[in-house]
Amino acid sequence: MSINLVTGGVPRGQDYFGRESFIEQLWSRLRTDNVLLLAPRRYGKTGAMFQLLDNPRAPFRPIFINVEPIESASDFMIELLASLRQDDRLAQMTNKLWEGTKNIGKNLKKSTAQIDIGMFKVHLREHTDVQENWALYGEKIIELLEKGQDRPLLMIDEFPIMVHHIAQHNIDELRRLMRWFRSARLTPKAKTRFLLGGSINLMPTLDAIGLIGTVNDLAIEKLGPFDDETAFRFIKTAITSQKMVVGEGVIQHIVDIIGTHVPYLLSVLVTSLFDRQRTKGKPITNEMVDDVFSTELLSRATPFFNHYYRRLQDYYAGDEVRQAKVLLSLLSRAAGPVQRDTLYQEYLRVSGIPHTSDALEKFLWLMQKLENDFYVSLFENKYDFSNRTIKLWWQTNYGYQFV
């Protein structure tokens, strides 16, 4: 097997490595639920969606839509309508929406669905009332799709960013959109399945504006880092693909030194090693790995981990920011996992409040958010950082700052 390392972009085909069982799990979950796919940045969410797109399974007909630049509900609807038209079979259903409409009908006849996506969007904006009555069109399109034989799988990537954008422009519009979207998902005869992806914190954003209830029907699937064995296979395959020469024990050394097997970080390290070997003309040794790790990867990884720190500030509300920082600092200083009750005591102390059922509920909600956002994981009633490298990084930088 041969793979190309893709740094930053979307790996497709066999370049999307080591996620076979997760893809199976995703297909399986989609048979019964609409799914919210969560993972930190660079873990491979978009790659997973493209795997579904490139290898569809009946009865699903996957459509991929990236919605990150969208700032209004009407633009979301236009994007949705244009995307559905790219699939021939789904287009047969959705084109009925325009039957009897002079302008659009003419446009549909003379344009090629897979190419003239833009022209279609322009027509929707200029010659229809989609912009004003987007919700009505949304209802109609879901109804039409119910009548077809196929099951559309709408994979909406970067959904939280769109939510964030719309919230900044028009909070009422966001409320209407989220309620429409929920009802569209929960229509009893609905055939359309939704897979929403995003790395920034959807839950805290919606919680802050009282809309958390509009996504509580979604089943959450989390994409974690590689385990040790997959990381080993990934590095070995990448090295073999590039016909690079490595010394004995080097692959295991890479696995050990990087600690957190985020595919992106592995790609950066291995690519840097390739570049270094080419310059030096010598086999990759453990010493070379150590040097590349400290000179190149750590400097790149610092902003990567910084993101964990800064997004607390950006997406957590009010007192939660300080509460979360203190709890994470405590966890970073602890040698092992910490009892939930211990963390709760710390939570009460930093909040300056006595124990009440309301306080406990808020604490549990905060911990759930931290877990969903990949800061911590819960095992046997104990919390710890979700991975060792972030724990060490947090301890070094902030471990003693928030007490």
Added chain:
Amino acid sequence: MIANHQIHVYHPQKTRPDDLEAIFVGREPLVNDILARLEEWKPSSSRQHYLIMGRRGIGKTCLLQIIRHRILQSVLSAKCFPIILAEEGYSLGSIACLLLQALEVLSTEFRDKEVVIMVGQLKHDPDDKKVVDLALDAFRRYHKETGKCVLLMIENMNRVLDWQMRHGVQTHLLRKILIEEDWLVLIATSPTYVNAITKPDEPLFEFFQIKTLNELTLEEQTLLLNKLAQLEGNTGFSEHVAEFQSKLHALYHYTGGNPRLSVLLYPLIAHQRFADVQGELVSLLDSMTPFYHERMNDLAPQEAYVIEQMALMPECCTPTELAKNARMSAKIVRSLLKRLEESGYVRREPRRKKQTIYIIPERFFRIWLQMSYSRTLRGRTQYLLEFFFTWYSLQEEHSRVHDEWAKQSCRGMTVKKDDFAKHAVEHMQSSNVVSEHREKYAQEVVATFAGNDIDIEKNTTHARSRIPIEPPAYDSAKILHFFHQKEWGDNANNRKLAQWFLFLAFKARKLSLIRDILGSTSKHTDAEYFTPHLIALNFLESNRDPSIIERQHPEVREAVLLLVELYDHPNDDTMQNNIDKSVYENDAFFT
């Protein structure tokens, strides 16, 4: 200009691709990597987008031109269509503008009727969403009809993303397009860090594979110089270099391995010249001004200030020393130095007595900073002293240069009356630097000013710092008269003289005279040297049409603005800092 092969150092895209190939060194592995990935491209496959980082003059534009050339000359042309959006572009204020410009290039070369019509329609459409949607349709159609991918190469991505496309949604839109459109591969270049890519909260954070172009090694630079000599047909070059190996080291010391500087400084080493190296150096520094101005403009104000302060200090300095000099806190200076180090402006050296020290690795840049920013006499001459110490490292060279300068000084004293003392002093200072009889000449310098109101001391350095070296008053009428009598030929001195005449003409605010001078000089000397003057003239004659300046290369634009400033403020003395003083000290000029 090298014989029939013109190497445009500021506009590599104007250089013949074969000539670029002939002098291409040190970047082969990167080009091969990128081309190999492109060969594997097919719809629905992984695509790798690149960000190529490196300081100005490191060879980013040249690299893109080579990639384009190699695609067009190989079987890859059946698979990939390369589009370069040139760094002159200042109009990439939105994704709509970017796609429209790319589409224009496609329409010019693809000549598809529908694409041409589409460009015509969209060019004046103010609706950005519409332009994006329809431009993408046109690209999709091209991809469908030809089966090719589009390799979009954008220069100065930092400017595009951090300055021009300030609206965050534009960056999100770019990311969407890069993810969704199968036919698109992007290679961006940037002289410095791109916030929109390196900040964790930005949509394009870590989206590109970042490749940093490093300075050439000494061996690579030597190879480059040999290739330049080969292109020039300079058969004696290798023999000459073998004789003075120290020159190669000195050149490397000054360029820090920067390819553009290497090409610019090639004449210093290509021919066996000694005594006129000072003139050549000052002329080069002068011609480098727009380039370095632009490099400074890439920096945030605090970073630029720190670099400026660093250049005026001894070559190696600690953050604490720098902080003291710059009157800033050490913490801020350290953080600025870290960023400057990441962008390649400064380099951390091995520790000195457990202290971290920093240098400006490209000494020529440091020299230019000293020349441009120093407000003290000592600073203004220090750069020459530093240069000569390194350039003439062998005693044999010192003596030879000294003899030639001594002769020139004597000739200058007999011919020139008015400014004889200042003239002599500069020559003596130079001689003093390289001579084994330093003390003797130091005394002569002191003696020259005996009787003046200078506090003479035997300490040479102190005496040097007290000697005024200011431009003499000029007689513009005499100079302009001289201009019309001058026999022109293409050499560095004539270029300097022509620049001096143009300087006067701008100061005199006489547009007809500027045109007259440019007409005469461009016939005989390398016209590229006078591009800024011509553009400044066109700008002034057009009643200041801003589009004339906006469409220019940033480095040219900087030079043009300086000239316009000179025209608008002829009595502003600070402008003289950018004028080569050695011109009016040329003996022949006053005969």
